[in-house]
Amino acid sequence: MPSFDGGHYQLTALIPLRQERENGASWDWKRGPSSEQTVQRPGSVADSLRELLSSFRSVDVPDLETESAAEGRVARAIPFSGNDRTHFARLVVVEHLAYNGRQNGDTLIDMFRGFAQPWLPAALRLKMTDEVDHLPRPYLLILIDFDSPDGSRESVEKYLLDLWGSMQQEWAAILKHCHGFTQAEERQAASYMDLILHHEIESSFSYAIYPWGAERARRWQPTLGKFRSRRSANRSGLLFGYIGIPLLELLVAMLLIALLGRTILFNPWFIGLSLFALALKPLVWHQFLRRANEPWPALEGTDLRSVLKALFLQNSLLHMLETWQQRSVAGSPSLLSHFRHFLDVTRPHDLQGPTLKAGSVHHRLRRRPNRNSSQP
Amino acid sequence: MTLTLDRDDIQGNVLLPYSRTRFPIGRLLLLHQDRSRSSDGACRFLQDLLPEITSAQLFESKRTRRWAPIPTGALREATPVLVNVAFTAGGLAAFSVPEATLNGMPPEFLEGMKKRAVTLHDTVEAWDPIWQEKGEADRIDLAILLRVNFEPCLKQAYEQAGQEQRGTKDHHPPAIFLAARKEALRRLDEQADRWIASAGAGDLRVLPWPGQGSKPSAEADPDPTQWLETESLVRTRRDDGILASSGDDDDLRYGEYEHFGFFDGSADPVFEGQFPPEAQAEAVIGQGRLEGGAWQPLATGEFLLGYGDEAQEMPAAALPFSFSRNGTFLVMRQLQQNVADFEEAISRQLPAFATWLGAEDPTGDSKAVRQLLRAKLVGRWEDGTPLGVASSHGEWLAFQAEYRRRLDAAASGDEAAQKELDRFKRQFTDLRYEADDHEGGRCPLTAHIRRCNPRDSGDPRLLDPSDAAARAAAGSILVNRRRILRRGMTYGPPQDHRSGENAVRQPDQTGNAEPPNRPVNDGQKRGLLFMALCTGIARQFEFMQQQWLNYGADFGAGNDVCPISGVMAPQEPPLDSKLMIAAPPNSDRPPFVMRPAPSPVDCRGGAYFFLPSLTALRLIAQGLVDPL
Secondary structure (H helix, E strand, C coil), rough: CCCEECEEEEEEEEEEEECCCCCCCCHHEECCCCCECCCCCCCHHHHHHHHHHHHCCCCCCCCCCCCCCCCCCCCCCCCHHCCCCCCEEEEEEEECCCCCCCCCHHHHHHHHHHHHHCCCCHHCCCCCCCCCCCCCCEEEEEEEEECCCCCCCHHHHHHHHHHHHHHHHHHHHHHHEECCCCCCHHHHHHHHHHHHHHCCCCCCCCCCCCCCHHHHHHCCCCCCCCCCCHHHHHHHHHHHHHHHHHHHHHHHHHHHHHHHHHHHHCCCHHHHHHHHHHHHHHHHHHHHHHHCCCCCCCCCCHHHHHHHHHHHHHHHHHHHHHHHHHHCHHHHHHHHHHHHHHHHHHCCEEECCCCCCCCCHHHHHCCCCCCCCHHH | CCCCHHHHHCCCCCCCCCCCCCEEEECCCCCCECCCCHHHHHHHHHHHHHHHEECCCCCCCCCHHHHCCCCCHCCCCCCCEEEEEEEHHHHHHCCCCCCHHCCCCCHHHHCCHHHHHHEEEEEEEECCCHHHHHHHHHHCECCCCECCCCHHHHHHHHCCCCCCCCCCCCCCCCHHHHHHHHHHHHHHHHHHHHHHHHHHHHHHHCCCCCCCCCCCCCCCCCCCCCCEEEEEEEHHHHHHHHHHHCCCCCCCCECCCCCCCCCCCCCCCCCCCCCCCHHHHHHHCCCCCCCCEEEECCCCHHHHCCCCCCCCCCCCCCHHHHHHHCCEEEEEEEEEEEEHHHHHHHHHHHHHHHHHHHHHCCCHHHHHHHHHHHHHHEEEECCCCCCCCCCHHHHHHHHHHHHHHHHHHHCCCCCCHHHHHHHHHHHHCCCCCCHCCCCCCCCCCCCCCHHHCCCCCCCCCCCCCCCHHHHCCCCCCCHHHHCCECCCCCEECCCCHHHHCCCCCCCCCCCEECCCCCCCCCCCCCCCEEEEECCCCHHHHHHHHHHCCCCCHHCCCCCCCCCCCCCCCCCCCCCCCCCCEEECCCCCCCCEECCCCCEEEEEEEEEEEEEEEEHHHHHHHHCCCCCC
16 A cells, blocks of 8 residues: 555655745744744745754754753754654655756667658657756645554544644644645644645655564564565566566467467457456456555554664663673672563563653663662 | 786875884974965975885885795885875965866865864864964975884994894894984984975975973973874883794884784775785785675775776866876874773773673683773784684684794795795684674674774675575675775874872772773873875765764664774763673673773874875976866
8 A cells, every 4th residue: 555554654745835925924933032023034935944944853962052051951852752653754845856957869769750850740859958847836745654553544634633732833834834724723733634635645665664673673583573575576476467477378379279270269259268368457467456555564563652662671771781780799689680670660561661752862862871870 | 907006106105004113203294385475485395305205116025025026126125214295185276286176176175174073073172283273374285204214224223233133033122222213213303304494495384293292281382393203112022922033021123003002004905906916816815895705906996096996986086187196185183092091991891891701711810801801892902813813812812822833834934834824814804794703792893993894794785694694695895985094103102001000009899909000191192193095085084984983873883982983973961882792602691881981082183185196296396287
């Protein structure tokens, strides 16, 4: 299924931007030195949106110059960190299609086209200039990978609603730059959903799939589901579909002609069967495509909560090991008892238990360990 | 057709390193061209210097004499002092190299190391003033590198003492050695003074270095020097232990060791054309490109401009071709080594490490445990023996004994024994991590040598690391474009391990008293003048420093940095790096978590230079560089 694979939904949307100022709405996110004051500046909608997007925090290290100085102030959060299903999110303004320069034709064919120029239909004639494609207006490209149980429309809607709950302000500020977003505050949630879902496009590219990690985990615990690449199956399917089936048909036809003579071609049974086979082929092909489009099953432990828990466990285990390593030799608790304590505290199978907060890798994970930390 | 390089056109030290025992003392002079004057004087100076510059032609030496097909007469003697020159981007402009030529140089060279500090995690404010180039008049334009030939000095010292120089012995009586050193310094002084005077006449000013001596306080430097003196560390016969030739224990020689006490420079890339064809087959083992289980020389263009590189492209370089060809880029970094901090971190964790070793090393010999922990940080034992060859102290001793035996056998001049010895010595370089040590049970995955040159680790074609056959077939495809030629030299006095005798002895938790020779911070400036050659500074040197030494993600180690030469990105709060030391294969012990010293190596400055060919030097000196 497009846009859904391995338990992850790859939401991709292209939303057109506004082209003109509408009551200056796009600009009012820019705050002046006193936070109430808004700044009016000339500039395009696309640039305003770019500036807004780049003002969002994407890494959880504090802004060294401005924030660590302010004593006791928590670093501004990453907008998406309020949601524990988002693996990956990227918002980009797209203004241009890439232009790769004039397309080179085949010199020999072009020579003949040149000869035949006066008689050719307009579409085939040689042109002085290639056509260059443009976008009619800038677009906001939204790429989000998130955990979804089944990839259904309901699950996407539910996720978007959750996301709105945790970053309503940011989304409103972003979408104010987009064509068709409502001005009325009470209808913004619905407008946000409509806008994204209406402009969603299919994708088959996931940014947050962990087959490699899952495969490594499986080697430690073989009972976990095995990740199987379909590449070879797909390849052989394509080969069979494009070359195998026609070749087989040809062979059968030739065999029948050889065995039964040419009259077979006029036999109504033969004609009937051939027509039936022809009718069946698209069905078989459709079935093959359907199989190929089936999403991979969700791999155990690749949802964001499990990933966060795993990162948390990794760090806690290291901390436990270091504490044990620094023990005094005589009469100290064994590694086993350290481990028992580790299990008690971290509760490895409890995803609701102690874990890492989404989007805060640095601060929680990699603090300087206390060398004289107490024994368990 | 095999590639034959024009060795007379390439500057010396590029193809093969100047030996640190034969050419043990060097001087680095940095000069600035007075921009208020025309470049004519500077070009005249370069014209004068040109005939004295040492090329890459092979010298007569123990090593080259063995490359049989070279007629012995064809090898020339090394000159008393070797001279080489290199330019910064600003320096090329100061010598009136046209802008159209300069614009063809790679951006990282044009920017210079100072502007690349963020990439390299350098703190420019902490650099020595000479590298900071604060004002226009402090800009580094030209580097002159001198190296003295020690053999004639020794010969002279023996003659003056009325003694006969016995054979080709490495170690020499202290009186002779010191007299030879004095003579070497005199020769260097003579040359340096000569070139400084000549440069002055050509409107080139020598930039002052901070004093080399002890300067614990941050007061103004009363005795700046005109050069940075680099000198190989002196070793006694006693230091060399079992591998030393016979003689008196106090006899001295120059060694290839660096200040932390490790043999430096075991591995250096081997590329097409670098060695004479008959020597290449042996040299390439463990040093070239690993593909399909066999070692091949790397592409010349990785190290020399004007030749195809590993991507079968010409490395980016300026026009005209004659200006770039046979030239290369020189990365210079003054790396201060904090020996006391380095040893302190090891001492602190020694008891825990000894406990962790437990039954594996029951000797209770704290020196052996210390040596093992030091080896785990680097990936080699102090004498350069790889951990992959000897992973325990006992194995190391056995390896040394075997080495000694083969050295003795070869000393008799027996050809077969010599071949045996060559084969044995391959073990220093012929390492494959995927095949032999993919879990790091012998050499930790993030030890210094595995980071600098991961060899076959991380071959992207290796999909299933549990497949031993696939691991054995892994190649160095990911590493081939990230190699550098290392030409570093130590500077500063060696750390005096006896200076810590008065330090308070603190019994640790296991009851073992620390050995009395714990080094203390004596405020002396010592370290390594790191010099690396490559054609793509950003692709080769900077990538390696940033991705492999200053981060650990490529080795599955997150933000951990190299325990020897890595620097963490500045962060708030500061983070600690670690080195995970895996237990030996088939052991059920958990890994040991080592916390190395936060910055055992401090960069005190550096610059990017262009090391032109002799043709290019002539073009610059004559003002004939024409990009059209």
